[in-house]
Amino acid sequence: MSAAFKYIDPAALPEEWTADHFGNLVDFNLGRTPPRGSPIYWNDGKYPWVSISDMTPNGLITDTAEKVSQQAYDSIFRGKLVPEGSLLMSFKLTIGRMSRLGIPAFHNEAIISFQPSPEEISPEYLSYYLSQINYKYYQDTAIKGQTLNKGKLNSLEIALPPLPEQKKIAHVLSMVQRAIEAQERIIQTTTELKKALMHKLFTEGLRNEPQKQTEIGPIPESWEVAPLSSCAVVQTGIAKGRKIDPKDAVELPYLRVANVQDGYLDLTEMKTITIRKDEEARYALHEGDVVLTEGGDFDKLGRGFIWHGQVDRCVHQNHVFAVRPDTKRISSEFFAYQSQSPYGKAYFLSVAHKTTNLACINTTKLKAFPVLLPSQEQQKDIVDACQSIDGKIASARAKHSALQDLFRTLLHELMTAKTRVHKLELSA
Secondary structure, three states: OOOOOOOOOHHHOOOOOEEEEHHHHOOOEEOOOOOOOOHHHOOOOOEEEEOHHHOOOOEEEOOOOEEEOHHHHHHHOOOOOEOOOOEEEEEEOEEEEEEEEOOOEEEOOOEEEEOOOOOOOOHHHHHHHHHOOOHHHOOOOOOOOOEOOHHHHHOOEEEEOOHHHHHHHHHHHHHHHHHHHHHHHHHHHHHHHHHHHHHHHHHHOOOOOOEEEEOOEEEEOOOEEEEHHHOEEEEOOEOOOOOOOHHHEEEEEEEOHHHEEOOEEOOOOOEEEEEEHHHHHHHEOOOOOEEEEOEEEHHHOOOEEEOOOOOOOOEEEOOEEEEEEOOOOOOHHHHHHHHHOHHHHHHHHHHOEEOOOEEEOOHHHHHOOEEEEOOHHHHHHHHHHHHHHHHHHHHHHHHHHHHHHHHHHHHHHHHOOOOOHHHOOOOO
């Protein structure tokens, strides 16, 4: 064991623990990227080639976005595939992301691969340990961007419990990780179920009515179709960058596209805007407004949620619409679900102005949105069905978030011996 440590105090570790440097524990290999300008290395690719985007934290890699050709296999990598089961760690830009290979593969130069001897150190323990190191301590500040070199990698300090304790720590963490993955599967499955349900609800309803043909296709016989402008006010927002006399000015919270997610408000980066006092009433969001994004990336087009006064005296950006339904004809909840349904999304995409990466819908197109208008009773039934499945998704997300918090806490506590694994009472 090397004696020089900067970030671990061996004397502070439990008596039976030791510490060592990464370079003393494993032999690691750097990857390569075949020349991008040479199609012979990429065309007809058959051998998996891992980039950081293929790596999920503590995940298993079973496929890659890109594959390299037989020519690359022979001349660039000389047939030396990284074996299945090897650990991969990113050490440039995204530092410390850990994954395991579930297939033989090659990888790029921002990733190292290694195979710890399971008789000497638990591969799972080492993978978890490396994922929680504070790599800022090891980065060279003279180097532009986040990266580690070979010397820095060799010097990484690793706390080492006895092998049986390493395995127990890894087992506990993997149990929590499997629980997290189970919630992710529930969220994904329930979200897909919601899409299918909404497609059925907004084309067939819930009452097995005969259907009639309309300009937008078949709908239940009792339903109406009307432009949004006939059953709601569409309010555009306000732009930044205007000169305003300070004596007439007021600074207010400013809802932007970045704050609008599918079904909820993201307060992570809430900004403010200075406007004239007499403009507040016009641009203020009202209780029950359906907030919709004008566009941006394709997945941001028509994204929205219902405003319930989440932020006091909030106004909205010119790229965010506030749709104020006439509740005698359509409820805010029903329109919100309709706009987020496959039917609503398809309409926004069909009328949007598109470029290579962006899509945008203007006020005229939004006002022309053909709104489906069942009876108020049917609207409520459809909203109830959607809210029920939303409740299941919200419950799974809450469990997922709690498990992630538990995982982060355990990862830190177990790796620093602040919590000893033999004192935990966890069941599979």
